[in-house]
Amino acid sequence: MADTDSLKETKDFCLDVPYRHEAFFVKGSTSLDWGMQNRLARIFNPVSGHTVMLAIDHGYFQGPTSGLERVDVNILPLVPYADAVMLTRGILRTTMPSSLGKGIVLRASGGPSILKELSNEQLALDMEDALRLNASAVAVQVFIGGEYETQSIHNLTRLVDAGNRCGVPVLGVTAVGKNMTRDARYFRLACRIAAELGAHFVKTYYVEEDFETVTASCPVPIVMAGGKKLPELDALAMAYKAVSEGAAGVDMGRNIFQSDAPEAMIQAVNKVVHEGMKPAEAHELFLTLRSEKK
Numbered sequence: 001m002a003d004t005d006s007l008k009e010t011k012d013f014c015l016d017v018p019y020r021h022e023a024f025f026v027k028g029s030t031s032l033d034w035g036m037q038n039r040l041a042r043i044f045n046p047v048s049g050h051t052v053m054l055a056i057d058h059g060y061f062q063g064p065t066s067g068l069e070r071v072d073v074n075i076l077p078l079v080p081y082a083d084a085v086m087l088t089r090g091i092l093r094t095t096m097p098s099s100l101g102k103g104i105v106l107r108a109s110g111g112p113s114i115l116k117e118l119s120n121e122q123l124a125l126d127m128e129d130a131l132r133l134n135a136s137a138v139a140v141q142v143f144i145g146g147e148y149e150t151q152s153i154h155n156l157t158r159l160v161d162a163g164n165r166c167g168v169p170v171l172g173v174t175a176v177g178k179n180m181t182r183d184a185r186y187f188r189l190a191c192r193i194a195a196e197l198g199a200h201f202v203k204t205y206y207v208e209e210d211f212e213t214v215t216a217s218c219p220v221p222i223v224m225a226g227g228k229k230l231p232e233l234d235a236l237a238m239a240y241k242a243v244s245e246g247a248a249g250v251d252m253g254r255n256i257f258q259s260d261a262p263e264a265m266i267q268a269v270n271k272v273v274h275e276g277m278k279p280a281e282a283h284e285l286f287l288t289l290r291s292e293k294k
């Protein structure tokens, strides 16, 4: 029983101070429940409002991708420089230390390998397991215009329903078929559909023309997908432009782990996304860090 002998009289009610109320900083998330917001704040940095997500989930459809052959050797040293890691539950359980201290975005869809029709995905993760793994969010591919468009949208909506029940945000990933045009018109369509159907944030590609219309017409944050490996300066410039044009950060894989100096590259990306460092300066930083490492 609590000791009640010398209870202090309550007196300091700060009657002249309005009760503190802070609006939540992530776009489109003000009306979400506390747990959902808390999870989003593990992904988006509350100081900059942005995120550097390190995407290493490629193995779920293409096996041991170049740069991901040994996640324990090649990826773990990069994790301290990311806000969140996007990965499968297999790699999380086998390879990531549980003391990680970073946002975890779990791949929740899958099915076909690169040998088959990629849009034929189904949900590949139960929300109960996402909770067991303390995921900060779950990610699902949407194939707008793809052969299995409707099925992929149903994957998203079922995951959003499950996520809303448990307070777990859902990342909608816009996947583009090989023969589709990657332009702002397409990405406006795909991102808006994902957000309208409940995605709490959306991952999409950068386009040179009118990218700001993609971010402006999407009511939730957009994180820029990295895509195929580019020269480092080009990748840094793409990240800079995406954030300047309204993206809330990046979710980059190959442009980081396929660099010849991944640790230097992720640090340079971090400066661009969180501090608005210009691409040329960030590239200088990359070169310096790379030569120090050598």
Ligand code: R5P
Pocket: 055, 056, 057, 058, 059, 086, 141, 173, 175, 225, 226, 227, 228, 251, 252, 253, 254, 255
């Ligand atoms: C793409 O659809 C998956 O989410 C990828 O496995 C990954 O996230 C892509 O990252 P990046 O294009 O930057 O290598």
